[in-house]
Amino acid sequence: NAGVMQNPRHLVRRRGQEARLRCSPMKGHSHVYWYRQLPEEGLKFMVYLQKENIIDESGMPKERFSAEFPKEGPSILRIQQVVRGDSAAYFCASSPGFRYYGYTFGSGTRLTVV
Amino acid sequence: ELKVEQNPLFLSMQEGKNYTIYCNYSTTSDRLYWYRQDPGKSLESLFVLLSNGAVKQEGRLMASLDTKARLSTLHITAAVHDLSATYFCAVDMDTGRRALTFGSGTRLQVQP
Numbered sequence: 295n296a297g298v299m300q301n302p303r304h305l306v307r308r309r310g311q312e313a314r315l316r317c318s319p320m321k322g323h324s325h326v327y328w329y330r331q332l333p334e335e336g337l338k339f340m341v342y343l344q345k346e347n348i349i350d351e352s353g354m355p356k357e358r359f360s361a362e363f364p365k366e367g368p369s370i371l372r373i374q375q376v377v378r379g380d381s382a383a384y385f386c387a388s389s390p391g392f393r394y395y396g397y398t399f400g401s402g403t404r405l406t407v408v
Numbered sequence: 409e410l411k412v413e414q415n416p417l418f419l420s421m422q423e424g425k426n427y428t429i430y431c432n433y434s435t436t437s438d439r440l441y442w443y444r445q446d447p448g449k450s451l452e453s454l455f456v457l458l459s460n461g462a463v464k465q466e467g468r469l470m471a472s473l474d475t476k477a478r479l480s481t482l483h484i485t486a487a488v489h490d491l492s493a494t495y496f497c498a499v500d501m502d503t504g505r506r507a508l509t510f511g512s513g514t515r516l517q518v519q520p
Contacts, residue, residue, distance in 0.1 A: 327507050336496060336510040350506050397508065399451040
């Protein structure tokens with residue numbers, strides 16, 4: 295049973311390009327959470343999704359960032375027109391249901407904007 | 409808004425010593441999580457504390473939860489170098505933001 299799969303592991307983008315980060319939850323998990331970790335800091339919540347629905351996006355920047363979790367396929371975090379400040383590690387977590395005894399984290403995508 | 413505070417933020421200790429990391433949170437919750445993160449790696453779940461008075465132990469680590477005081481502790485007994493990592497506590501809630509809110513982390517360095 296594979297864990298939470300994130301890809302790519304490392305992503306380098308030039309300023310102004312788009313970044314697409316993918317997250318496949320654990321089998322049987324229908325809830326996905328995205329977090330951002332800046333260097334030397336804790337994880338900050340971005341968005342919480344269930345299949346085809348955004349449940350809570352209160353942590354998402356208002357512009358350039360979007361997330362989806364389609365009926366088929368992985369969840370996607372999309373960052374348009376990246377800037378240097380977007381450089382961070384982006385982690386995805388999944389759970390079978392809200393507050394269901396814990397969350398499983400993926401290995402993260404390290405985004406570097408040059 | 410839920411706030412989670414950890415202290416200390418940085419801890420350098422010698423092998424064989426004991427120490428405690430503290431995690432305070434600002435609003436009612438009965439679920440608290442402890443994670444470990446090694447540099448450049450993901451988060452490894454250590455403990456999930458589900459109720460007031462919960463105590464869990466794994467090896468040299470013991471975690472406890474006091475929901476009345478809104479306080480959790482992570483106690484390290486006879487530290488060894490392998491415990492060097494960053495430790496995060498996190499809380500989730502039934503209402504409001506329905507996801508984990510993390511503390512800033514405690515970077516633990518165990519010196520030989």
